[in-house]
Amino acid sequence: MMGGDRGLDVTAAGVALALDRHPDLSCILVGDEERILDALDSPVDSQRIQVVHTTESVDMHESPASALRFKKDSSMRVALNLLGSGDAHACVSAGNTGALVATARFVLKTLSDIDRPAIISTLPRTRGHLHMLDLGANIDSPAEILMQFAVMGESMVRTIEGIERPSVGLLNVGSEEIKGSEVIKSANELLKSSTLNYIGYVEGDDIFNGTVQLIVTDGFAGNVALKTSEGLAQMLTKVIREEFERNLLTQLSALIAAPVLKSFKNRFDHRAYNGAVLLGLNGTVVKSHGNVDGVAFSHAIDTARLAAKKDLVGHIRHDLEASRTTLAPAGLS
Amino acid sequence: MMGGDRGLDVTAAGVALALDRHPDLSCILVGDEERILDALDSPVDSQRIQVVHTTESVDMHESPASALRFKKDSSMRVALNLLGSGDAHACVSAGNTGALVATARFVLKTLSDIDRPAIISTLPRTRGHLHMLDLGANIDSPAEILMQFAVMGESMVRTIEGIERPSVGLLNVGSEEIKGSEVIKSANELLKSSTLNYIGYVEGDDIFNGTVQLIVTDGFAGNVALKTSEGLAQMLTKVIREEFERNLLTQLSALIAAPVLKSFKNRFDHRAYNGAVLLGLNGTVVKSHGNVDGVAFSHAIDTARLAAKKDLVGHIRHDLEASRTTLAPAGLS
Numbered sequence: 150m151m152g153g154d155r156g157l158d159v160t161a162a163g164v165a166l167a168l169d170r171h172p173d174l175s176c177i178l179v180g181d182e183e184r185i186l187d188a189l190d191s192p193v194d195s196q197r198i199q200v201v202h203t204t205e206s207v208d209m210h211e212s213p214a215s216a217l218r219f220k221k222d223s224s225m226r227v228a229l230n231l232l233g234s235g236d237a238h239a240c241v242s243a244g245n246t247g248a249l250v251a252t253a254r255f256v257l258k259t260l261s262d263i264d265r266p267a268i269i270s271t272l273p274r275t276r277g278h279l280h281m282l283d284l285g286a287n288i289d290s291p292a293e294i295l296m297q298f299a300v301m302g303e304s305m306v307r308t309i310e311g312i313e314r315p316s317v318g319l320l321n322v323g324s325e326e327i328k329g330s331e332v333i334k335s336a337n338e339l340l341k342s343s344t345l346n347y348i349g350y351v352e353g354d355d356i357f358n359g360t361v362q363l364i365v366t367d368g369f370a371g372n373v374a375l376k377t378s379e380g381l382a383q384m385l386t387k388v389i390r391e392e393f394e395r396n397l398l399t400q401l402s403a404l405i406a407a408p409v410l411k412s413f414k415n416r417f418d419h420r421a422y423n424g425a426v427l428l429g430l431n432g433t434v435v436k437s438h439g440n441v442d443g444v445a446f447s448h449a450i451d452t453a454r455l456a457a458k459k460d461l462v463g464h465i466r467h468d469l470e471a472s473r474t475t476l477a478p479a480g481l482s
Numbered sequence: 483m484m485g486g487d488r489g490l491d492v493t494a495a496g497v498a499l500a501l502d503r504h505p506d507l508s509c510i511l512v513g514d515e516e517r518i519l520d521a522l523d524s525p526v527d528s529q530r531i532q533v534v535h536t537t538e539s540v541d542m543h544e545s546p547a548s549a550l551r552f553k554k555d556s557s558m559r560v561a562l563n564l565l566g567s568g569d570a571h572a573c574v575s576a577g578n579t580g581a582l583v584a585t586a587r588f589v590l591k592t593l594s595d596i597d598r599p600a601i602i603s604t605l606p607r608t609r610g611h612l613h614m615l616d617l618g619a620n621i622d623s624p625a626e627i628l629m630q631f632a633v634m635g636e637s638m639v640r641t642i643e644g645i646e647r648p649s650v651g652l653l654n655v656g657s658e659e660i661k662g663s664e665v666i667k668s669a670n671e672l673l674k675s676s677t678l679n680y681i682g683y684v685e686g687d688d689i690f691n692g693t694v695q696l697i698v699t700d701g702f703a704g705n706v707a708l709k710t711s712e713g714l715a716q717m718l719t720k721v722i723r724e725e726f727e728r729n730l731l732t733q734l735s736a737l738i739a740a741p742v743l744k745s746f747k748n749r750f751d752h753r754a755y756n757g758a759v760l761l762g763l764n765g766t767v768v769k770s771h772g773n774v775d776g777v778a779f780s781h782a783i784d785t786a787r788l789a790a791k792k793d794l795v796g797h798i799r800h801d802l803e804a805s806r807t808t809l810a811p812a813g814l815s
Contacts, residue, residue, distance in 0.1 A: 246656075275717055285656065288662075288663045320706065322621070322701065323618065323709065329621075330621045330702065331622075352709050353710035353712070354712050354713030355713065356713055356714075357713040357714045358713045358717055368655065369703060370703055372655035372656065373655065373686045373699075373703045373707050374706050374710045376656065377686035377690070377711055378686075378714050380689055380691045381711050381714055381715065382718075383687070383690070383691055384607065384608055384690040384691055385718065385750070387608055388749060392742045392746045393739075393742055399742045401738075402735075402738045402742055405734075405738050406726075406736070406742075409725045409728070409736070412725050416725075417721070
């Protein structure tokens with residue numbers, strides 16, 4: 150089920166791909182009915198696709214407060230309502246992140262002890278990938294919040310990937326001189342005394358070159374790391390293209406190297422990493438990048454389907470409660 | 483002048499390159515005399531190379547406190563002493579960053595109002611480069627400290643690059659929902675009321691894809707951005723090599739694409755970006771990466787030479803005082 154009625158062709162293509170892949174999947178599309186039916190273009194299988202008509206939508210630059218207050222009939226809000234009422238099992242949106250976090254928090258409520266949801270996503274490695282949170286929903290997270298991120302993230306990796314005891318690292322900086330603000334040091338202690346498979350501090354280069362399966366950080370550093378990587382990847386792509394287009398000779402070598410470059414590109418196809426999950430809510434909400442194609446959107450749907458199917462929210466609820474019980478006697482919760 | 487007696491061949495090669503490039507340059511090499519003379523191998527021009535003998539050195543994993551207390555005759559300490567006494571005009575070290583920051587702060591003292599030096603470096607763009615600080619010397623920097631970073635960084639870009647009014651951006655995160663912790667918001671106000679050419683908030687992707695000439699951030703986020711980029715670049719390099727080495731056909735296409743790949747590599751030669759400057763000290767201290775070659779080391783020497791020649795420290799001292807006078811009446815300093 151998806152909110153957002155911009156880029157409907159993308160949504161429609163993504164839905165078609167996901168439905169093809171998963172016979173157990175059905176989708177409720179929320180937005181302008183006529184435009185949705187137009188975008189779907191092939192005859193709609195009413196067993197698997199339902200459309201819920203709304204006319205409002207949240208603007209990409211609208212403030213979360215404004216979305217909450219004035220867009221009660223927006224596709225985003227209605228989609229989240231369907232999740233809240235149990236009519237849907239997960240919600241995928243390519244809309245405004247701030248509005249999505251705020252509206253999801255309002256409609257679904259957060260799990261016990263959780264103040265705000267955290268954003269988790271996968272990032273590529275030479276072999277496989279890792280998970281990292283928070284990618285930007287929280288700022289100024291004290292140690293206890295970082296500990297909650299770790300518990301929720303670990304639930305996610307365990308449940309979705311089927312890894313029994315995923316390794317967990319806490320993002321820190323390298324220079325011994327400043328290693329560990331008080332918050333990081335306290336979080337390190339909490340993590341060490343937890344039952345998680347905590348391996349200690351990791352640094353920025355461990356994101357892409359390390360082996361740790363889950364990296365925990367606050368939303369500021371997480372967002373900076375993510376955006377910086379995206380920027381660097383874009384720049385390198387642009388420059389390699391420039392170099393290959395320089396003259397006839399380089400264009401010829403591009404032709405010859407094309408299979409290698411394509412294989413390289415496929416290994417890091419950012420579309421496969423589309424679909425960040427909002428953790429800590431009473432429901433599965435997945436955020437797709439705004440500016441992607443149908444393939445990427447279908448991956449966000451895949452993630453939502455898997456999270457719902459494996460009862461990610463149930464596992465997180467259970468793990469948060471267990472961690473509270475474990476920590477409480479030590480007076481740490 | 484360089485501290486650190488590990489990788490002496492690298493130091494020696496770097497010194498030779500820098501001396502060749504700059505007829506006005508002379509170097510004092512601090513460390514084990516015999517080993518230094520061995521590494522230099524060609525007959526030494528005693529007009530331009532001096533050796534100061536020390537036997538101790540700071541270990542790469544030694545704590546700053548231990549280096550300060552127990553390594554009073556280390557190459558690092560002696561090199562900084564030479565700078566402090568005026569016998570040298572700048573100090574280049576490839577040693578332990580934490581120890582270097584702490585020792586430099588102890589020996590040289592910080593400029594008035596500055597508590598700890600900040601680390602600034604250049605990073606590549608498609609065309610040209612930008613400067614960013616702090617890359618990891620400070621954590622938990624309040625708004626006033628971020629403002630100081632901006633003033634010092636602007637001095638650096640103006641003095642070293644000769645750009646009259648470099649544009650300055652403050653690193654923040656994108657989601658409207660959390661945009662601006664209190665510290666970031668306050669720093670934004672300070673910057674807006676300053677005389678700097680402040681353009682406002684920038685995000686992680688503006689580092690490599692933006693146009694702003696100086697990015698200001700705290701040492702935690704700065705270090706994470708830097709290390710993340712290094713990790714991503716390493717991973718992509720590794721994978722593209724793997725793809726080209728896959729079989730005979732791909733190896734052949736690598737041969738044909740070699741000039742393009744080489745030209746690409748040269749445009750982002752990380753060696754050209756070696757040499758981060760510690761700003762806010764009574765003296766020019768440049769940190770070289772530990773694991774580099776002579777070419778990279780020579781670039782760190784170039785930066786040190788230029789900073790000393792252009793009296794960077796004098797400009798920073800002046801600009802900090804001017805910014806204090808400007809800010810004081812408004813009650814903001």
